[in-house]
Amino acid sequence: MSIKIKQLENVARNLRHDTTEMLYRAGSGHWGGSLGMADIFAALFFGGIIYYPWKKNQWNRRDRFILSCGHICPIFYATLDRLGFFGDKKAILRKLGSPLQGHPSHIHIEAVETSTGPLGQGVGVAVGKALALKMQKKKQRVFCVTSDGEHEEGSTWEAISSAAKFKLDNLIFILDRNHLQIGGSTEEVANLGNLAERYRFLGWDVFQTNGHIMPEILDTFRKVKRANGRPKLVIAETTMGKGVSFVENDYRYHGRAPNEEEYKKAVTELRK
Amino acid sequence: MKNLQSEIKNLQLKMSCRQGYGDEILALAKKNKKIIVLSADLMDSLRVAEFKKKFPNKFLEMGVSEANMISVAAGLALEGFVPFTSSFAVFTPNQAVSQIRVSVAYNKANVKIVGSHAGVSIGADGATHQALEDIAIMRAIPGVTIFAPADYWQTRRAVRAAAKMNGPVYIRFGRGDIEQITNEKTPFKIGEAQILKKGKSGTIIAHGESVHRALLAVAELAKEKLDFGVVNLPTIKPLDEKTILNLARKTKRFVIAEDHQLTGGLGSAVAEFLAEKYAIPMEFVAIRDKFGESGEAEKLVKKYHIDTEDIVEAGKRVMGRKR
Missing domain, CATH: 3.40.50.970 (Thiamin diphosphate (ThDP)-binding fold, Pyr/PP domains)
Structure with missing residues (x-):
């Protein structure tokens, strides 16, 4: 295994650790989905997929990143922190005066391209940003993480349709396909059908990857071609709660934080 | 011809x-x-x-x-x-x-x-x-x-x-x-009321199409020796608090007319503001918690009581009230 892969796996482990600690301190928040996307976030931000020069004078040249399923923001905050965004300041999630709002807030953190929380909105803002970049003939791309549950919102499909209409090949959706939402499995709660087929039918290029095998994630994103007039979807098959055994695939951990006992158990597991 | x-x-x-x-x-x-x-x-x-x-x-x-x-x-x-x-x-x-x-x-x-x-x-x-x-x-x-x-x-x-x-x-x-109330040269400033006519008996405040009806109503009220002023408020938010407070102090009575629900409209905005600063008698000409229906515009305006004559009546009513 290459050194890079090993390093990225380490980053993912650190992100899981930071997320768990952040949520434990906050006493509330979305743990399961945050853990499930740790490998993807490590690959995107530390694996050379998203161009993200956060130093002031280069910030305009960044690829845009939108977390449309805003509730898993702890993993995004942990990522920004590991990138050095917050410097030495250690803000506390969900507490008064902290920029780390319970759902990502544009007016609190510059790197949050748009405030998200209500599902089905960030995807549309991502379309708007991709359109804006095209109209200005800029070559940056827009990456947007969306959840499977978010595809129960009608406005999500409005965004998907319009992205293909405007031929936004600079737009990449990453679908966190963990098959779980707050009330149970996505198949029981709703009727999503075959998401890959639905996207293809509307004019998107669709890629699929296991969301936890680092070489496969990197390979998949390398295959995502650029200028072909079609928006791209990467479906990441993930396990909610990945990395902490008792959280994995248990939808009850969608919307809650670890208590002291759970926190200690989780941290022990993550240190192994 | x-x-x-x-x-x-x-x-x-x-x-x-x-x-x-x-x-x-x-x-x-x-x-x-x-x-x-x-x-x-x-x-x-x-x-x-x-x-x-x-x-x-x-x-x-x-x-x-x-x-x-x-x-x-x-x-x-x-x-x-x-x-x-x-x-x-x-x-x-x-x-x-x-x-x-x-x-x-x-x-x-x-x-x-x-x-x-x-x-x-x-x-x-x-x-x-x-x-x-x-x-x-x-x-x-x-x-x-x-x-x-x-x-x-x-x-x-x-x-x-x-x-x-x-x-x-x-x-x-x-x-x-x-009907046209303003022209190319009429000044427009964000948050600024447009005083169309000054009056001593009271002031009618309106926005949108109701402004024209307010002007017609003032002419009717004048026949009854009531001298109402008319203010067009093209900016609903931020509210022109200065002008509203001045007019409240000077004219003591308001009628607020709009093609909108009473709840949360301009009337509501003015009332919220004056209730805290300088409460005066106010009458509202607005839709009273109802859905509309199909019909000719003039007939609907009449049926839902936001017409000129409703403003006139409101003007008379407010005259009978004291601060």
């Missing part, structure tokens, strides 16, 4: 606010490269077909998907463009409230939302298409500037002001060709 000439003159005088929007946005785009027009399949109704012709690369047809139109506009604004979304008031804001609240207002995104066909006076389309709560919705969202211009030229000025300022704006107007 003479009759025909005056008829033609009258026809020329009547113009729609939506035409004002279409004409002004076209004029603005010639100078301001950042302006983008989005439409949710209502290009002709909003009078932006000409804009599409002249600026095909600045025009985005979003289809019948208002929620997405607003989110996309937010994305464009956050990247530096000045997007104007074009639809009916019943669709924007009503069908995209969460998008307006979070993606536009909470983000402080520089989006301009144009809602046409507001009020019961759109007539034939019926209750589903008569926005009567749009101002209430938008007033309750922090940081949104709200314009409700009274005629063609004021709409042009409002659109111009919206393009110039930074921040979310909602521009609301009706559908029809209406």
Whole structure:
């Protein structure tokens, strides 16, 4: 295994650790989905997929990143922190005066391209940003993480349709396909059908990857071609709660934080 | 022959606010490269077909998907463009409230939302298409500037002001060709009332198409020796508190007229403000917690009691009350 892969796996482990600690301190928040996307976030931000020069004078040249399923923001905050965004300041999630709002807030953190929380909105803002970049003939791309549950919102499909209409090949959706939402499995709660087929039918290029095998994630994103007039979807098959055994695939951990006992158990597991 | 000439003159005088929007946005785009027009399949109704012709690369047809139109506009604004979304008031804001609240207002995104066909006076389309709560919705969202211009030229000025300022704006107007109150040279300042006539007995405050009815009502009241003033308030938010407080102190009685629900409209805004600063007797001419229906505009305005005679009656009623 290459050194890079090993390093990225380490980053993912650190992100899981930071997320768990952040949520434990906050006493509330979305743990399961945050853990499930740790490998993807490590690959995107530390694996050379998203161009993200956060130093002031280069910030305009960044690829845009939108977390449309805003509730898993702890993993995004942990990522920004590991990138050095917050410097030495250690803000506390969900507490008064902290920029780390319970759902990502544009007016609190510059790197949050748009405030998200209500599902089905960030995807549309991502379309708007991709359109804006095209109209200005800029070559940056827009990456947007969306959840499977978010595809129960009608406005999500409005965004998907319009992205293909405007031929936004600079737009990449990453679908966190963990098959779980707050009330149970996505198949029981709703009727999503075959998401890959639905996207293809509307004019998107669709890629699929296991969301936890680092070489496969990197390979998949390398295959995502650029200028072909079609928006791209990467479906990441993930396990909610990945990395902490008792959280994995248990939808009850969608919307809650670890208590002291759970926190200690989780941290022990993550240190192994 | 003479009759025909005056008829033609009258026809020329009547113009729609939506035409004002279409004409002004076209004029603005010639100078301001950042302006983008989005439409949710209502290009002709909003009078932006000409804009599409002249600026095909600045025009985005979003289809019948208002929620997405607003989110996309937010994305464009956050990247530096000045997007104007074009639809009916019943669709924007009503069908995209969460998008307006979070993606536009909470983000402080520089989006301009144009809602046409507001009020019961759109007539034939019926209750589903008569926005009567749009101002209430938008007033309750922090940081949104709200314009409700009274005629063609004021709409042009409002659109111009919206393009110039930074921040979310909602521009609301009706559908029809209406009498002109202002002209090309009438000043327009954000948050500033336009005093059309001063009066001693009391003041009638109105926005949109009700301004014309307020002027007619004042003439009627004058016959009864009542000297009412008329104020056109094209900016609903921020409220011109200074002028309102001055007039409250001077004239002691208000009648507030609008083609909108009483709940959350201009009347509500003025009452909230004066209740804290200087309470005076007020009468409201507005829709009283009802849906509209199909019909001719004039008949609906009468049936839902927002007509000239309702303003006159309200004027008389308020005279019988004391501070």
